[in-house]
Amino acid sequence: MSATKKQRTQPPYELLYWPSIPGRGEFIRLVFEATHTPYTDTANESKDGIQAVLACKDEQLTRDDDGNPPAFAPPALRIPGEGKGGKSLVLYQTPSILSYLGGRLGLAGADEVEAHWILSHALTALDLNNEVHDTHHPTAIAKYYEDQKEEALKKAEDFRDVRLPKFLGFFERVLKGNEEEGKGKYLVGGKLSYADTTLWHVLSGLKFAFPKELEAREEEFPTLFGIFYSSVQGEKGIKEYLVSDRRKPFSMGIFRHYPELDRQ
Amino acid sequence: MSATKKQRTQPPYELLYWPSIPGRGEFIRLVFEATHTPYTDTANESKDGIQAVLACKDEQLTRDDDGNPPAFAPPALRIPGEGKGGKSLVLYQTPSILSYLGGRLGLAGADEVEAHWILSHALTALDLNNEVHDTHHPTAIAKYYEDQKEEALKKAEDFRDVRLPKFLGFFERVLKGNEEEGKGKYLVGGKLSYADTTLWHVLSGLKFAFPKELEAREEEFPTLFGIFYSSVQGEKGIKEYLVSDRRKPFSMGIFRHYPELDRQ
Numbered sequence: 001m002s003a004t005k006k007q008r009t010q011p012p013y014e015l016l017y018w019p020s021i022p023g024r025g026e027f028i029r030l031v032f033e034a035t036h037t038p039y040t041d042t043a044n045e046s047k048d049g050i051q052a053v054l055a056c057k058d059e060q061l062t063r064d065d066d067g068n069p070p071a072f073a074p075p076a077l078r079i080p081g082e083g084k085g086g087k088s089l090v091l092y093q094t095p096s097i098l099s100y101l102g103g104r105l106g107l108a109g110a111d112e113v114e115a116h117w118i119l120s121h122a123l124t125a126l127d128l129n130n131e132v133h134d135t136h137h138p139t140a141i142a143k144y145y146e147d148q149k150e151e152a153l154k155k156a157e158d159f160r161d162v163r164l165p166k167f168l169g170f171f172e173r174v175l176k177g178n179e180e181e182g183k184g185k186y187l188v189g190g191k192l193s194y195a196d197t198t199l200w201h202v203l204s205g206l207k208f209a210f211p212k213e214l215e216a217r218e219e220e221f222p223t224l225f226g227i228f229y230s231s232v233q234g235e236k237g238i239k240e241y242l243v244s245d246r247r248k249p250f251s252m253g254i255f256r257h258y259p260e261l262d263r264q
Numbered sequence: 265m266s267a268t269k270k271q272r273t274q275p276p277y278e279l280l281y282w283p284s285i286p287g288r289g290e291f292i293r294l295v296f297e298a299t300h301t302p303y304t305d306t307a308n309e310s311k312d313g314i315q316a317v318l319a320c321k322d323e324q325l326t327r328d329d330d331g332n333p334p335a336f337a338p339p340a341l342r343i344p345g346e347g348k349g350g351k352s353l354v355l356y357q358t359p360s361i362l363s364y365l366g367g368r369l370g371l372a373g374a375d376e377v378e379a380h381w382i383l384s385h386a387l388t389a390l391d392l393n394n395e396v397h398d399t400h401h402p403t404a405i406a407k408y409y410e411d412q413k414e415e416a417l418k419k420a421e422d423f424r425d426v427r428l429p430k431f432l433g434f435f436e437r438v439l440k441g442n443e444e445e446g447k448g449k450y451l452v453g454g455k456l457s458y459a460d461t462t463l464w465h466v467l468s469g470l471k472f473a474f475p476k477e478l479e480a481r482e483e484e485f486p487t488l489f490g491i492f493y494s495s496v497q498g499e500k501g502i503k504e505y506l507v508s509d510r511r512k513p514f515s516m517g518i519f520r521h522y523p524e525l526d527r528q
Binding site for chain 1: 323324325326327332333334336346347348353355356357359360363364377380381383384385387388391394398402403404405406407412415418419422426427431433434437438440441442451452
């Protein structure tokens with residue numbers, strides 16, 4: 001299928017997520033970008049686009065005009081024409097959106113077995129993502145880092161010493177186990193999946209947030225950092241995206257660089 | 265389809281999870297029990313069953329003899345005959361296992377739209393489950409509660425005051441939005457799904473861990489506690505399960521009753 005045909009047959013996907021940061025919306029953006037699929041990033045593309053983000057998570061909402069349930073939190077994805085009775089479908093929860101898009105955009109493996117392994121590995125990468133968030137917000141999500149800094153120092157130490165090597169070691173082993181087909185480039189099978197793009201983004205965020213820790217650990221995980229990371233980064237759609245102004249820099253979102261939380 | 269026929273056509277599902285506690289394995293048990301589907305709970309049913317649990321998450325494992333990737337952590341599900349080339353399939357990550365079984369056991373809604381809403385709501389209930397775990401282990405998963413009690417007091421206060429009402433309010437609204445079809449008994453559509461069983465178990469755990477907080481809040485969420493909770497608990501398969509010795513009591517797992525973390 002030509003790129004033009006593909007673009008024409010895709011529905012007008014609309015990502016509803018906070019503007020200006022990568023955040024959890026980035027996992028959704030990457031599957032669109034990796035497959036050259038057109039999408040609207042509503043809050044980044046129009047000044048009042050954030051209203052649509054706020055509307056889908058409105059704490060008075062029980063269902064929207066198209067019969068969709070409310071979203072607990074962004075990201076959400078709106079897909080005109082794909083909901084009940086031909087109305088708009090709204091999905092929330094990153095893994096649910098990824099599994100929906102994965103099947104449609106060719107990022108969910110060669111068969112149902114691979115599709116479920118891909119979902120499992122993406123969930124594990126997202127668990128790692130959540131644990132990174134908790135390093136700077138260990139006791140209260142809605143309060144300032146400065147108000148929980150003492151706890152954050154403890155949490156970050158445990159994360160660096162115990163949790164991070166456990167996750168990285170796991171993904172190194174998954175890549176090793178799939179080496180025959182995946183050549184160290186793919187977690188499952190012989191082609192790119194949303195598990196790969198999801199893990200890649202978490203690793204890129206870790207390099208930003210904990211540069212010293214990651215540098216010190218890179219050689220412990222040679223497949224992950226020597227092959228996988230640069231391979232996913234070099235995928236055509238990803239490579240083009242990363243030099244575009246659509247890729248937002250890390251700042252004060254999930255991945256934050258507080259030198260005191262990094263390896264000392 | 266008669267129950268006998270159904271039982272005969274299901275593969276011999278094998279749950280791999282820690283023995284003696286409900287834990288994350290409980291979400292998987294509940295979908296089997298709600299549908300009267302036979303399964304083996306390996307570590308609870310045989311003395312050395314725990315070896316199979318340890319084997320699937322062995323930190324040297326890159327892939328098993330049937331070509332399955334390692335599990336990051338239990339629960340895992342082994343399904344003989346459903347893997348690559350007719351070998352055993354092993355899946356890990358609770359939401360991935362639930363989405364696999366949901367489709368096969370009739371707990372994933374009436375169509376693909378409902379299947380994705382169900383996955384999204386189950387993921388949100390599991391996020392709540394994780395936040396409960398973090399109330400007693402805010403800074404180090406592998407250390408004792410007693411070594412992080414000061415931080416736990418702060419985390420639990422934030423959980424009770426901010427996070428818990430946000431989650432409960434969300435599910436109350438989802439039930440309200442689906443009232444026409446679901447009558448307050450189901451989160452999505454007009455029949456039981458794995459989102460319902462998953463949320464129900466988290467609520468049952470919350471009642472154990474934070475009895476005062478839950479009692480004080482019940483009337484704020486009349487559909488959730490007045491209709492949904494007792495309705496799911498009364499589903500035939502669930503009801504039978506809860507009085508069996510297969511239902512393990514809450515103890516020192518995810519849901520723990522520390523009076524000092526409850527409402528004072």
